[in-house]
Amino acid sequence: MIHFHNYLKQSKELVTKVNFEGIKCVHVVMGNESCDLDSTIAPLALACFYANDKYRCSDIKVIPVMNVAADDFPIKTESNYLLDKYKVDKSNLIFKDEINMTWLCQQERLKITLVDHHILSESDSHLKCCVTEIIDHRPLDKASEWDKNVRFILSQVGSCCTLIANEIFQIYNRCLCTVAQLLYETIVFDTIGFKPEAGKSKELDFTMAEQLEKLLKPTKTRLEIFDELWAAHNDVSALTTRQLLSKDLKQIGNVLIPGLPMLVQHFISRPDFEHAISSFFSDKNGEAIIIMGLETEDGITRDIAFYPVGNDVVKKLQQRILADELQLEEVANSLEQLNVYKQNNVLHSRKYLIPIIKDTIAEK
Ligand SMILES: [Mn+2]
Missing domain, CATH: 3.90.1640.10 (inorganic pyrophosphatase (n-terminal core))
Incomplete structure (x- = not known):
């Protein structure tokens, strides 16, 4: 034995x-x-x-x-x-x-x-x-x-x-x-x-x-x-910025949609954020990244970010999602490549957005 x-x-x-x-x-x-x-x-x-x-x-x-x-x-x-x-x-x-x-x-x-x-x-x-x-x-x-x-x-x-x-x-x-x-x-x-x-x-x-x-x-x-x-499943304290981007990742074609157990607004203040997102984008052969943040401490708060700014696929997705009922409100941030929005209608999660993203990509 x-x-x-x-x-x-x-x-x-x-x-x-x-x-x-x-x-x-x-x-x-x-x-x-x-x-x-x-x-x-x-x-x-x-x-x-x-x-x-x-x-x-x-x-x-x-x-x-x-x-x-x-x-x-x-x-x-x-x-x-x-x-x-x-x-x-x-x-x-x-x-x-x-x-x-x-x-x-x-x-x-x-x-x-x-x-x-x-x-x-x-x-x-x-x-x-x-x-x-x-x-x-x-x-x-x-x-x-x-x-x-x-x-x-x-x-x-x-x-x-x-x-x-x-x-x-x-x-x-x-x-x-x-x-x-x-x-x-x-x-x-x-x-x-x-x-x-x-x-x-x-x-x-x-x-x-x-x-x-x-x-x-x-x-x-x-x-x-x-x-x-x-508790161990939700404990992300030991993870690096890059690991957090991968932990709960959905992918539709080359559109990467990481879900975060915190708000994007807080996540981007990590000192290595810019480096982590650009290497994640190129390693995964991405065309666009839509980061979805979620905080559940005092009720539910959500935000959403688009990367990289100015890219055609991103523009199209961003327009489509902004026109939806999520009630997005832009939040200023210091990064050139990223647009961040607070999601005032918190009822919708990534599950809701995925078919919309699929449709938008299929249109091109
Ligand atoms: Mn199983």
């Missing part, structure tokens, strides 16, 4: 080997591109379980892969918080940009389990032939087509980690301690602490949480655990 922390260390060492020398086949377990909490924990837990179970005496090596570049992981604040809490050495995580799956696939030495999603991103679509298993909790996407040989588990429960716990408990009535902790807290987070009014939890979520509680005997209530993780 290999313990979780040692298992992660060994997996990381494996990836640093040139061409996976001496390894017949690599079995990757990978979450979705948001790399949210269950997409982080589910691959770690399932891969460690497989290493101890079906690949125990095998020349196939199973490794968990985080479906983001290493640089993008710090913005996943609740994932970082939970891993730190259980002393998981994050330098042993394997990120998308640290493994050449395309090469392994060409060598016919790759198997993939997808967890927390069941359609590969466009950039990974060439890896489809390597997928042998899918475990997901999202509603079925009709665009997905999988061969009969692919083991396909799709069940709409609150957290993908519920399905992973179920995989483990179907075979053993125990679970490695750290793995159990990580699965348990993730299930509690995804079900909003099992609050009935949140409507997220299904029967299997309850069953798995209860089974894990029997092992772990937690001293905190489910709601306390949820609150702790929710």
